[in-house]
Ligand SMILES: Cc1ncc(C[n+]2csc(CCOP(=O)(O)OP(=O)(O)O)c2C)c(N)n1
């Protein structure tokens with residue numbers, strides 16, 4: 001975390017753009033939690049960049065006063081990586097939906113995680129494609145009836161975003177609920193404060209197009225991770241991600257560890273390259289001259 005701004009309140013991070021989500025959409029709770037988290041961390045508005053892809057949830061950067069980049073569907077993570085590599089001093093936060101990040105953008109996620117790119121990725125998981133009116137997404141509960149699946153999805157299993165991110169080497173993995181903006185704000189603060197790739201899966205119901213995994217369904221489902229959960233233990237984190245008690249979902253930090261970030265590793269390689277006279281760029285080019 002690099003930015004500071006002593007006097008900003010949550011409302012100061014709000015842009016003048018009218019929020020256009022359906023009344024009651026879970027994403028309002030996420031926006032609220034994010035504004036509070038930015039204020040608590042005293043992020044400087046012009047040192048913070050919020051990047052998204054396409055989807056209802058990907059509109060979130062519009063509603064914040066920071067710099068933003070509403071990129072292409074599924075491409076928020078590579079765009080955000082570029083921003084971070086170009087200027088490592090910026091605080092870069094990625095927002096998106098389960099479709100954007102795990103369907104069309106699913107191929108980028110493992111690499112950003114394993115490289116430990118210093119980004120915070122906040123996913124609004126509503127188990128559906130909201131913007132395009134209710135198609136099934138990778139996190140849809142198997143059998144979900146949707147616009148294009150009137151007889152239920154044929155997929156026997158859903159993607160588990162927590163297990164996925166843990167498996168590919170994310171160094172911070174957490175989960176929260178849009179109906180708990182206070183708890184969520186704290187989780188987002190911890191995710192942003194973490195050095196390296198952090199992922200927060202937020203269950204954020206789409207009341208318009210997901211009639212199965214609704215707010216009422218989730219509101220009694222969340223329980224805190226056990227007090228004795230060891231968040232440095234990857235196996236225990238995976239177990240909690242895959243095997244919560246029946247009908248329940250854990251909220252809190254599943255896993256946190258420290259590893260050098262992509263920028264740190266690139267700096268080391270750069271230093272080595274500079275120190276190696278045999279690898280001077282002109283010597284290297286000379287090797288290819290005929
Ligand atoms: C290349 C491309 N393919 C498809 C689309 C259509 N599209 C826009 S948003 C979206 C899915 C959004 O779902 P999700 O990321 O879960 O966000 P939500 O709207 O549910 O918040 C799709 C398929 C597109 N805009 N661009």
Ligand code: SF4
Nearest residue numbers: 021022025056130206
């Ligand atoms: S369609 Fe669903 S995800 Fe999109 S704004 Fe409406 S409630 Fe939210």
